[in-house]
Amino acid sequence: MKRSHTVWAAVLGAGLAFGVTCAAVSAGNPVEERQATMKAVGQSMKEAAAINTPATFDAAKAKTLMDGVAANAKKLHGLYPAGSGADPKTEADPKVWENKADFDKRLTEMATLATTAGKSADAAGFKTAYAAVGATCKSCHDVYRMKKKS
Numbered sequence: 001m002k003r004s005h006t007v008w009a010a011v012l013g014a015g016l017a018f019g020v021t022c023a024a025v026s027a028g029n030p031v032e033e034r035q036a037t038m039k040a041v042g043q044s045m046k047e048a049a050a051i052n053t054p055a056t057f058d059a060a061k062a063k064t065l066m067d068g069v070a071a072n073a074k075k076l077h078g079l080y081p082a083g084s085g086a087d088p089k090t091e092a093d094p095k096v097w098e099n100k101a102d103f104d105k106r107l108t109e110m111a112t113l114a115t116t117a118g119k120s121a122d123a124a125g126f127k128t129a130y131a132a133v134g135a136t137c138k139s140c141h142d143v144y145r146m147k148k149k150s
């Protein structure tokens with residue numbers, strides 16, 4: 001009994017330490033973190049596409065998925081620290097850092113639109129709101145995401 005308590009304390013301690021590391025953001029590798037976060041956003045959008053029909057619309061699921069996209073958009077703000085454009089693995093265009101205010105504005109817009117989409121009451125509303133979120137992905141990628149180098 002005593003032993004299992006010690007194990008749990010260690011697990012909780014590790015969890016807390018991890019939280020602190022995340023708050024400091026760039027302690028990890030910001031390029032890997034933002035790519036993984038973008039991937040998660042892509043996955044949510046894909047899952048949301050499946051409920052984007054009158055027959056399959058699910059308001060609760062739309063809210064969960066779109067709130068997740070919004071949370072990730074907010075998280076992405078901290079994952080483009082100065083200097084991280086030099087990493088050979090990044091597909092982020094140097095323009096991100098030249099126009100950081102515009103880039104951040106687009107992330108804020110993505111979060112706002114995703115939150116709105118999550119509040120859709122019916123399939124028709126979701127269709128429009130989901131398309132608006134998708135448009136923010138494309139318009140930002142067109143300007144700030146480079147084609148893969150290799």
Ligand code: HEC
Nearest residue numbers: 035038039041042090091092106107110136137140144145
């Ligand atoms: C404010 C600009 C911006 C917005 C908005 C944006 N992205 Fe991105 N996205 C980027 C940039 C920049 C990269 C390249 C990141 C890197 O490689 O460092 C990227 C990369 C990606 C990747 C590739 C991740 C990988 O595997 O390397 C996916 C998938 C992706 N975005 C999906 C989305 C989706 C889906 C949306 C909309 C819901 C979206 N993005 C919105 C800027 C944006």
